[in-house]
């Protein structure tokens with residue numbers, strides 16, 4: 001194709017994408033305008049307002065949708081009510097863009113006057129939400145982002161997580177590879193909190209048991225130009241590679257790894273986001289990959305069985321870890337809202353009930369640490385067809401160390 005024509009095509013593509021995003025935002029605003037009642041005091045019989053701040057565009061778009069699906073499904077199962085009040089939803093697309101996080105979180109809290117913010121996926125965006133939620137003393141439930149600070153030095157009474165800390169899945173895999181007698185590992189990830197902190201957790205476990213991370217490689221989020229880095233990994237000849245990638249980027253990485261001819265040469269491991277919600281797109285390239293995560297296919301608890309059936313029926317899709325985390329965010333909120341019969345102004349009681357909750361999760365029941373992060377089992381899984389099949393429990397009841405949290 002002629003170079004100018006190519007440039008025009010690329011420009012048109014970009015325009016379509018940003019127009020698509022703009023249309024989505026406009027649609028969101030329109031819904032809000034139609035449904036928002038004048039800011040009613042939360043104690044009144046008005047609706048309980050939930051603000052989703054999630055990525056609906058970009059490499060993490062599917063993750064945001066799965067979280068919302070899981071959340072809505074639980075509320076739907078309660079007749080659309082929590083604490084006796086109808087639930088009303090507000091939405092912002094955070095675009096996985098940290099720079100826009102404070103403004104987006106402020107919209108939900110100040111303009112829409114939500115009772116609770118449910119967000120988000122991306123660790124960098126999460127930092128902005130945590131700051132705004134603290135300034136406004138708004139209840140926040142984190143349904144994915146693992147940023148260690150949220151349940152570490154920046155922990156707070158009003159901040160809860162239904163997912164994991166970045167440290168946790170990395171630590172579990174470090175433990176597994178050390179037990180397997182691996183000695184030299186190279187790590188590769190996006191250069192932002194999620195990747196860096198996963199690697200830190202991995203390294204802590206792996207090196208404390210005699211392994212050595214010989215090189216830490218990274219590229220900016222959400223770049224997917226993996227080729228040069230893959231070549232560098234191969235030249236280092238490690239025993240194994242540990243990576244953090246997720247969403248669309250994880251699909252591309254796993255395919256590139258196979259295309260480079262390394263699939264059967266250097267063992268590839270990761271936190272489970274590498275292969276969760278992505279298997280259909282990864283196909284043969286993902287077969288046999290082993291990862292660690294707080295969810296797996298093939299668990300045997302009753303809650304997971306009904307959850308999976310209900311999810312498949314409701315959305316015509318198989319659930320993934322993100323759907324589970326959204327579902328559990330709603331369960332956690334229900335524990336608080338039910339304890340005060342929907343009167344979310346009784347904040348101290350809401351928090352106390354959430355802190356004490358035993359969440360009957362599809363991943364297996366969990367409780368929260370004093371920093372409000374799930375204490376949970378981490379599973380070793382292996383890809384088989386379209387499933388991350390359970391192999392074993394890698395680390396039982398793993399609690400994030402919550403360094404720097406003074407709750």
Ligand code: PHB
Pocket residue numbers: 060121122123124144145146147166194245246247273
């Ligand atoms: C994060 O940024 O914390 C993050 C994003 C996607 C994942 C996991 C963690 O799948």
